[in-house]
Amino acid sequence: MxxxxxxxxxxxxxxxxxxxxxxxxxxxxxxxxxxxxxxxxxxxxxxxxxxxxxxxxxxxxxxxxxxxxxxxxxxxxxxxxxxxxxxxxxxxxxxxxxxxxxPRLDLKQNPLYEANDFAFLDTHYYGGIKSYQWVTLPLALHGVIAKKDGTVVDVRVGEDAGDPVFCVTDLLIHLAGKQMAKKANEVVEGEDLDILMGNRPLVVEGDDAKDAEKEPVKAFALKLLVEKYGIDEEDFLSAEIEVVPAGRARELGFDRSMVIGxxxxxxxxxxxxxxxxxxxxxxxxxxxxxxxxxxxxxxxxxxxxxxxxxxxxxxxxxxxxxxxxxxxxxxxxxxxxxxxxxxxxxxxxxxxxxxxxxxxxxxxxxxxxxxxxxxxxxxxxxxxxxxxxxxxxxxxxxxxxxxxxxxxxxxxxxxxxxxxxxxxxxxxxxxxxxxxxxxxxxxxxxxxxxxxxxxxxxxxxxxxxxxx
Known part of the structure; x- marks a missing residue:
C-alpha cells in the first residue's frame, strides 16, 4: 500500500x-x-x-x-x-x-581551561549523537548563568551576524592515518568534544608584568566574560550553557520543498x-x-x-x-x-x-x-x-x-x-x-x-x- x-x-x-x-x-x-x-x-x-x-x-x-x-x-x-x-x-x-x-553539547560545570596557547570549554554531550559530526562546525552558546545573588544572566553568542562563533577542531587528513582506521564511534571520542574559544593572551604591562597570568589566554577570555556578562569563573558551577550549531534554518533544494536546520x-x-x-x-x-x-x-x-x-x-x-x-x-x-x-x-x-x-x-x-x-x-x-x-x-x-x-x-x-x-x-x-x-x-x-x-x-x- x-x-x-x-x-x-x-x-x-x-x-x-x-x-x-x-x-x-x-x-x-x-x-x-x-x-x-x-x-x-x-x-x-x-x-x-x-x-x-x-x-x-x-x-x-x-x-x-x-x-x-x-x-x-x-x-x-x-x-x-x-x-x-x-x-x-x-x-x-x-x-x-x-x-x-x-541532542547537543553541554558545558561541564568546570569547563574553562588553557592548553598550548588556546582556551577551551570542556563539554559533555547530551542525547544520542555521532561525535564526528560535531567537528569544524560553527557553534553557538545558548543558556543561562545563575549567580549567587539570585540574578540569572542569559547567554546567547554566535547567532547574530556580528557575533563570534566557536568550534571543535579536527585532525588534518595528512596526519589522520590512524584516526581514519578507527571505528566511527571512536574517530572523535566524547571527551574530545571541547570547544575552541580563544587564542589571544592577556597582556600585563609595567610593574605588574612580573605577576602576569600563568594562563594568559584563559585569563583574557575570563576578562571578556566579566566585561560582557559580569560573571566570574565560579559562576559556571551554576550555569546551563548549551552548545548548538550556529546559524538559521534554511530552505533546501532548488524547489525549496524542504527545510534544513x-x-x-x-x-x-x-x-x-x-x-x-x-x-x-x-x-x-x-x-x-x-x-x-x-x-x-x-x-x-x-x-x-x-x-x-x-x-x-x-x-x-x-x-x-x-x-x-x-x-x-x-x-x-x-x-x-x-x-x-x-x-x-x-x-x-x-x-x-x-x-x-x-x-x-x-x-x-x-x-x-x-x-x-x-x-x-x-x-x-x-x-x-x-x-x-x-x-x-x-x-x-x-x-x-x-x-x-x-x-x-x-x-x-x-x-x-x-x-x-x-x-x-x-x-x-x-x-x-x-x-x-x-x-x-x-x-x-x-x-x-x-x-x-x-x-x-x-x-x-x-x-x-x-x-x-
Missing part, C-alpha cells in the same frame, strides 16, 4: 498556506534552539492568544469554565497548555505531546502541535484540548521536566480542581478517558541508506503525517503499541479532515530502533499513538524535513484536537 505524495493535492491556497507556515517554522527553530527558549516562546505565543498563567489562577482561587485557556510551566523547560472544552474533564481530554530538547527532532512536532493548539482560537472545543511540551526525552524523559515527572498530572489536577471536578478519582477517570498523539519525528526513508529500511513500512518525505503504531527496538521493546481500534479512529479523523498521512516503523526489524514519550502517558490507560514528521539525518547537527509534512502535521493535529 503506497501513499500518494501530498504535494499533488495542493491548490494555490494550500501552497500559500504551506509557505506561510514553513516561514514561521523556520523562524521558530532558528530563534529557539534550547528547551528554555522554546518554552518561553510558546508561552509568549499562548498569552497573545488569551492563555493565562495557571499558577496565578490557583493563587487567586479563580474558577475555570469551558472556553478558558491556561498555561503551566515547569522550571522554564516544560509546558502544559489547556483549552477547556464543553464536556467535563472527567470524560477525557485530547492531548498533543512533543519534546523540545534536542538544527533541532527538528522534535521541534518540528512541538511547533506544529503548538500551532494546532492555538488555532482553536476562542472556540469552545467539545473536549478539553491540551498541548504538552516536555524536556529530557533524548535521555529517557527523566527529571522534573521530563514526561516521566508528575508535572503533567499535577497540572491536570489543578485545572480540574478549579473547574469544580477536583479529587483523585475524577483525575484518574480523566486521564484514562483521554486520547493522545505522542508527537515525535519518524525516520525518513533515505535511498542512500536503503538497506536499514523496509520500504513498504517506511516513512517518506512529502507523503504527510506519519503514524507509528509501535516503536521500540527488536521485539518492540520499550514501545507503546496502540490498539487497532484507536488506529481505526485516527484513520477516520484524518480522512474526514483531508489530512495526508502514512504509517511506518523505525527501520528494518533488528536494524536498531528507538522510543518516544508514548509509553509514559499510556500508563494511565489512555489511548496513545506515535505521530509526527519524517526527518532525514535525524540526530545530526542539521536535519531535513519536508514542508508538505509540516503542513499536514499542523492540519492533522488540529483535526485531532477537534474530533478525537
Amino acid at each position: 503506497e501513499h500518494e505524495v501530498a504535494w499533488k493535492r495542493y491548490d494555490t491556497s494550500d501552497l500559500e498556506a504551506l509557505e506561510r507556515l514553513a516561514a514561521d517554522y523556520i523562524d521558530f527553530i532558528s530563534e529557539n534552539k534550547t528547551e528554555r527558549e522554546c518554552a518561553a516562546a510558546a508561552v509568549a505565543q499562548a498569552e497573545a492568544c488569551g492563555y493565562r498563567n495557571l499558577a496565578e489562577a490557583v493563587r487567586e482561587g479563580r474558577a475555570l469554565k469551558a472556553g478558558d485557556k491556561v498555561w503551566a510551566l515547569s522550571h522554564g523547560k516544560a509546558l502544559v497548555l489547556a483549552h477547556l472544552g464543553a464536556r467535563p474533564l472527567a470524560e477525557g481530554m485530547n492531548i498533543l505531546g512533543a519534546h523540545i530538547d534536542s 538544527y533541532g527538528q527532532d522534535d521541534r518540528v512536532c512541538a511547533y506544529t502541535s503548538l500551532a494546532a493548539q492555538l488555532a482553536l482560537g476562542d472556540e469552545v472545543p467539545d473536549k478539553t484540548a491540551v498541548c504538552v511540551l516536555v524536556d529530557k526525552e533524548e535521555i529517557g524523559s527523566v527529571g522534573a521536566t521530563g514526561m516521566a515527572s508528575q508535572f503533567f498530572e499535577n497540572a491536570v489536577a489543578e485545572i480540574m480542581e478549579l473547574a469544580g471536578e477536583g479529587g483523585p478519582l475524577p483525575l484518574r477517570r480523566a486521564l484514562a478517558a483521554s486520547s493522545m498523539l505522542s508527537s515525535d519525528v519518524s525516520a525518513g526513508f533515505d535511498p542512500a541508506y536503503a538497506s536499514v529500511f523496509e520500504a513498504k513500512n517506511s516513512a517518506y518525505l512529502g507523503r504527510g503525517l506519519v503514524f507509528n503504531k509501535y516503536t521500540g527496538s527488536r521485539g518492540k521493546s520499550g514501545s507503546n503499541d496502540a490498539s487497532a481500534e484507536y488506529v481505526a479512529r485516527i484513520r477516520r479523523i484524518m480522512d474526514d479532515a483531508g489530512v495526508a498521512f502514512q504509517t511506518a516503523e523505525l527501520g528494518r526489524v533488528d536494524a536498531g530502533g528507538g522510543g518516544t514519550i508514548a509509553y509514559i502517558p499510556a500508563k494511565y490507560g489512555m489511548d496513545v499513538i506515535d505521530s509526527g514528521v519524517a526527518v532525514l539525518s535525524m540526530h545530526s547537527p542539521w536535519e531535513v524535513s519536508s514542508k508538505a509534512d509540516i503542513y499536514e502535521a499542523r492540519k492533522g493535529y488540529e483535526a485531532f484536537l477537534r474530533n478525537a
Whole structure:
C-alpha cells in the first residue's frame, strides 16, 4: 500500500498556506534552539492568544469554565497548555505531546581551561549523537548563568551576524592515518568534544608584568566574560550553557520543498502541535484540548521536566480542581478517558541508506503525517503499541479532515530502533499513538524535513484536537 505524495493535492491556497507556515517554522527553530527558549516562546505565543498563567489562577482561587485557556510551566523547560472544552474533564481530554530538547553539547560545570596557547570549554554531550559530526562546525552558546545573588544572566553568542562563533577542531587528513582506521564511534571520542574559544593572551604591562597570568589566554577570555556578562569563573558551577550549531534554518533544494536546520527532532512536532493548539482560537472545543511540551526525552524523559515527572498530572489536577471536578478519582477517570498523539519525528526513508529500511513500512518525505503504531527496538521493546481500534479512529479523523498521512516503523526489524514519550502517558490507560514528521539525518547537527509534512502535521493535529 503506497501513499500518494501530498504535494499533488495542493491548490494555490494550500501552497500559500504551506509557505506561510514553513516561514514561521523556520523562524521558530532558528530563534529557539534550547528547551528554555522554546518554552518561553510558546508561552509568549499562548498569552497573545488569551492563555493565562495557571499558577496565578490557583493563587487567586479563580474558577475555570469551558472556553478558558491556561498555561503551566515547569522550571522554564516544560509546558502544559489547556483549552477547556464543553464536556467535563472527567470524560477525557485530547492531548498533543512533543519534546523540545534536542541532542547537543553541554558545558561541564568546570569547563574553562588553557592548553598550548588556546582556551577551551570542556563539554559533555547530551542525547544520542555521532561525535564526528560535531567537528569544524560553527557553534553557538545558548543558556543561562545563575549567580549567587539570585540574578540569572542569559547567554546567547554566535547567532547574530556580528557575533563570534566557536568550534571543535579536527585532525588534518595528512596526519589522520590512524584516526581514519578507527571505528566511527571512536574517530572523535566524547571527551574530545571541547570547544575552541580563544587564542589571544592577556597582556600585563609595567610593574605588574612580573605577576602576569600563568594562563594568559584563559585569563583574557575570563576578562571578556566579566566585561560582557559580569560573571566570574565560579559562576559556571551554576550555569546551563548549551552548545548548538550556529546559524538559521534554511530552505533546501532548488524547489525549496524542504527545510534544513538544527533541532527538528522534535521541534518540528512541538511547533506544529503548538500551532494546532492555538488555532482553536476562542472556540469552545467539545473536549478539553491540551498541548504538552516536555524536556529530557533524548535521555529517557527523566527529571522534573521530563514526561516521566508528575508535572503533567499535577497540572491536570489543578485545572480540574478549579473547574469544580477536583479529587483523585475524577483525575484518574480523566486521564484514562483521554486520547493522545505522542508527537515525535519518524525516520525518513533515505535511498542512500536503503538497506536499514523496509520500504513498504517506511516513512517518506512529502507523503504527510506519519503514524507509528509501535516503536521500540527488536521485539518492540520499550514501545507503546496502540490498539487497532484507536488506529481505526485516527484513520477516520484524518480522512474526514483531508489530512495526508502514512504509517511506518523505525527501520528494518533488528536494524536498531528507538522510543518516544508514548509509553509514559499510556500508563494511565489512555489511548496513545506515535505521530509526527519524517526527518532525514535525524540526530545530526542539521536535519531535513519536508514542508508538505509540516503542513499536514499542523492540519492533522488540529483535526485531532477537534474530533478525537
